[in-house]
Amino acid sequence: xxxxxxxxxLNRPQGIKSWLLTLDHKRIxxxxxxxxxTAFALGGVFAMLILLELLSPxxxxxxxxxxxxxxxxxxxxxxxxxxxxxxxxxxxxxxxPLMIGARDVAFPRLNLASWYVYILGSLFxxxxxxxxxxxxxxxxxxxYSVETTTSVISMTLGAFILGFSSIFTGLNFIVTIHKLRAxxxxxxxxxxxxxxxxxxxxxxxxxxxxxxxxxxxxxxxxVAGIGIFDPAMGGDPVLYxxxxxxxxxxAVYIMILPGMGIISELISVFSHKKIFGYKxxxxxxxxxxxxxxxxxxxxxxxxxQSELAAMIFSFLTFFVGIPSGIKVFNWVTTMYKGSIxxxxxxxxxxxxxxxxTIGGLTGIFLGALSVDVHLHDTYFIVAHFHYVMMGGTVxxxxxxxxxxxxxxxxxxxxxxxxxxxxxxxFVGFNVTxxxxxxxxxxxxxxxxxxxLDQYQPLHAFSTFGSWILGLGFIVMxxxxxxxLFKGRPGxxxxxxxxxxxxxxxxxxxxxxxxxxxxxEHGPYDFDRVTAKSTLGETI
Amino acid sequence: xxxxAGHPSFLQHHFSDAEQQRESAKLGMWIFLLTEILLFxxxxxxxxIYRSWNPEIFHNAHVHLNVYxxxxxxxxxxxxxxxxxxxxxxxxxxxxxxxxxxxxxxLALAAVFLVxxxxxxxxxxxLGQLPGKFYTYDGIAGTNPHIFFSVYFLMTGLHGIHVLxxxxxxxxxxxxxxxxVFSSEYYTPIEMTGLYWHLVDLIWIFLFPLFYLVG
Ligand SMILES: [Cu+2]
Numbered sequence: 001x002x003x004x005x006x007x008x009x010l011n012r013p014q015g016i017k018s019w020l021l022t023l024d025h026k027r028i029x030x031x032x033x034x035x036x037x038t039a040f041a042l043g044g045v046f047a048m049l050i051l052l053e054l055l056s057p058x059x060x061x062x063x064x065x066x067x068x069x070x071x072x073x074x075x076x077x078x079x080x081x082x083x084x085x086x087x088x089x090x091x092x093x094x095x096x097p098l099m100i101g102a103r104d105v106a107f108p109r110l111n112l113a114s115w116y117v118y119i120l121g122s123l124f125x126x127x128x129x130x131x132x133x134x135x136x137x138x139x140x141x142x143x144y145s146v147e148t149t150t151s152v153i154s155m156t157l158g159a160f161i162l163g164f165s166s167i168f169t170g171l172n173f174i175v176t177i178h179k180l181r182a183x184x185x186x187x188x189x190x191x192x193x194x195x196x197x198x199x200x201x202x203x204x205x206x207x208x209x210x211x212x213x214x215x216x217x218x219x220x221x222x223v224a225g226i227g228i229f230d231p232a233m234g235g236d237p238v239l240y241x242x243x244x245x246x247x248x249x250x251a252v253y254i255m256i257l258p259g260m261g262i263i264s265e266l267i268s269v270f271s272h273k274k275i276f277g278y279k280x281x282x283x284x285x286x287x288x289x290x291x292x293x294x295x296x297x298x299x300x301x302x303x304x305q306s307e308l309a310a311m312i313f314s315f316l317t318f319f320v321g322i323p324s325g326i327k328v329f330n331w332v333t334t335m336y337k338g339s340i341x342x343x344x345x346x347x348x349x350x351x352x353x354x355x356x357t358i359g360g361l362t363g364i365f366l367g368a369l370s371v372d373v374h375l376h377d378t379y380f381i382v383a384h385f386h387y388v389m390m391g392g393t394v395x396x397x398x399x400x401x402x403x404x405x406x407x408x409x410x411x412x413x414x415x416x417x418x419x420x421x422x423x424x425x426f427v428g429f430n431v432t433x434x435x436x437x438x439x440x441x442x443x444x445x446x447x448x449x450x451x452l453d454q455y456q457p458l459h460a461f462s463t464f465g466s467w468i469l470g471l472g473f474i475v476m477x478x479x480x481x482x483x484l485f486k487g488r489p490g491x492x493x494x495x496x497x498x499x500x501x502x503x504x505x506x507x508x509x510x511x512x513x514x515x516x517x518x519x520e521h522g523p524y525d526f527d528r529v530t531a532k533s534t535l536g537e538t539i
Numbered sequence: 540x541x542x543x544a545g546h547p548s549f550l551q552h553h554f555s556d557a558e559q560q561r562e563s564a565k566l567g568m569w570i571f572l573l574t575e576i577l578l579f580x581x582x583x584x585x586x587x588i589y590r591s592w593n594p595e596i597f598h599n600a601h602v603h604l605n606v607y608x609x610x611x612x613x614x615x616x617x618x619x620x621x622x623x624x625x626x627x628x629x630x631x632x633x634x635x636x637x638x639x640x641x642x643x644x645x646l647a648l649a650a651v652f653l654v655x656x657x658x659x660x661x662x663x664x665x666l667g668q669l670p671g672k673f674y675t676y677d678g679i680a681g682t683n684p685h686i687f688f689s690v691y692f693l694m695t696g697l698h699g700i701h702v703l704x705x706x707x708x709x710x711x712x713x714x715x716x717x718x719x720v721f722s723s724e725y726y727t728p729i730e731m732t733g734l735y736w737h738l739v740d741l742i743w744i745f746l747f748p749l750f751y752l753v754g
Contacts, residue, residue, distance in 0.1 A: 228585065
């Protein structure tokens with residue numbers, strides 16, 4: 001039986017002030033955990049309401065205007081308040097310094113500032129909900145976003161401010177990874193999650209400022225009517241779309257790259273086998289980051305850009321498939337002949353593999369110019385997007401959350417209930433969104449309040465799936481919260497992993513390590529080293 | 540290893556030595572400057588696009604900018620970059636009063652820049668040479684001449700905000716220097732502010748010819 005350490009970052013120092021003014025990356029990670037999960041719950045409620053409204057044609061619970069506001073809020077909250085900060089700001093903050101054997105991130109005060117900036121941005125977003133919401137969709141396309149009477153300014157200002165939070169985190173991570181690695185940890189001894197965070201941070205730093213200036217221009221356009229995006233005044237609305245997607249396509253990789261990093265950890269640890277193609281996985285993260293800056297035009301095939309540009313963007317988009325494919329093949333090869341154990345984190349990793357592959361392949365359909373003209377702005381897009389973002393990033397996030405949960409709190413969650421939740425979420429997800437692929441290919445447009453009777457069975461099927469999904473998350477919330485008080489202590493290394501964060505106690509002490517660890521083997525050298533699980537035989 | 544005796548007071552607990560702390564600050568600052576360049580990059584793109592669409596408007600409108608004041612401001616900013624560099628140099632040599640003096644001169648030159656900018660702006664506002672729907676001037680031929688002033692005010696305005704932020708930081712440095720925080724061992728904040736200030740200067744060096752000179 002393991003015991004919890006008497007002194008850890010959780011109980012020393014004590015008091016609410018020591019949490020709100022903390023410079024400890026672990027505590028800041030937890031501040032993010034609570035605020036980001038609140039946003040996730042809120043965005044989830046909006047999703048459930050949207051799908052409930054779509055149960056049958058005509059009015060179910062809300063009118064058309066409210067419906068427009070709800071899907072905008074769902075999108076904006078899930079993108080800007082949940083997915084973008086989820087893995088880097090929660091898990092990255094907590095684990096990154098531990099993984100490279102550092103005592104903290106390079107700039108702890110900037111780290112805390114990023115959380116306060118996040119809260120400030122969220123308050124603006126929240127204010128826009130109270131002040132009449134936004135009905136433009138999360139992309140805020142001009143000219144509608146300039147004309148609508150809803151509170152676009154506070155929402156875009158919120159997103160603008162949240163961008164700073166993201167830049168702060170990215171900047172901090174890049175410097176931390178460059179300068180604070182433990183002695184002996186060369187670039188190719190770093191865990192792959194760190195590589196994922198590094199590639200993400202590069203995109204955060206390079207792309208977010210462009211979103212910043214875009215939203216600033218939109219706000220000025222709305223307030224002062226400078227005509228930059230208004231064709232009647234010599235401006236160009238398509239320029240807005242170029243600016244917006246120059247950020248927002250790379251942003252998709254801000255969302256997925258850290259998730260891929262987590263999957264690399266999980267697959268290797270739970271297959272008890274050395275990761276296959278370490279360097280290929282590491283470099284493919286950088287490759288994805290690079291290509292991501294060259295493909296934004298694939299969102300604008302029908303927006304009136306030149307045909308030549310559309311063809312080039314279509315061609316380049318296919319290149320994203322290569323590094324993504326490299327990763328998937330390496331993960332599968334890692335599992336081949338491994339001794340796989342199917343605990344909850346691994347089940348999430350397998351869900352990721354399955355769902356992300358579907359999401360990625362349908363992305364290839366959409367990247368093909370001629371197919372996209374047919375599928376553009378249909379439910380096919382919605383389904384593709386959710387397979388990548390929810391089937392990909394959220395599954396990876398949940399896998400990582402379960403994997404590091406015993407490190408964060410020192411206690412295990414209930415494995416049995418965790419498996420129930422995975423099953424519910426996996427089934428619910430597919431019921432909800434696979435039906436949307438079919439809806440989209442049959443021509444059901446996205447963002448519509450009403451629809452023809454012929455689409456009703458599939459819409460109802462999708463709504464039914466959202467209930468299973470919701471149930472899965474409720475089960476998860478219950479057993480996770482329960483584990484905080486009643487979970488049995490898991491010891492320093494419950495999974496028998498080889499990376500640095502598992503060498504220190506769970507939960508870790510305030511200064512992370514009693515002594516900075518030494519690099520004696522690679523992060524996945526399961527062929528040379530055996531790390532015994534501190535849980536014993538009773539998993 | 541980080542808790543050795545003789546731990547200098549400016550060294551934060553998570554760095555193993557002063558060198559590591561300084562290197563980190565430097566890298567962080569360069570990344571920050573990169574984000575600034577990208578922020579302005581969007582506006583430079585907008586400039587290029589609207590210029591290529593409306594070459595005659597940009598030509599007709601740019602003659603309404605005052606080249607003398609623009610040149611004067613360029614000289615002022617370049618000089619302030621020099622004094623900023625001298626402030627860093629002085630602190631490296633441990634000369635505190637000289638540092639204070641150079642910082643004060645830099646601050647004064649930044650203020651001069653903004654005062655000149657204020658006169659330029661108020662003249663434009665007076666004539667109605669303004670962005671978008673506020674444009675009331677009728678001495679420029681061509682459709683939508685306001686687009687030039689939209690881009691002009693956006694870019695120089697954003698640059699002006701950066702000058703203000705720089706002034707606030709330099710004022711903070713003056714206070715810290717007079718409180719004896721810095722020494723020849725530790726002057727990283729002055730050095731970092733210097734990097735930022737050079738970037739602000741550099742952006743102006745691009746803005747000046749693009750608006751005032753290129754016809
Ligand atoms: Cu895209």
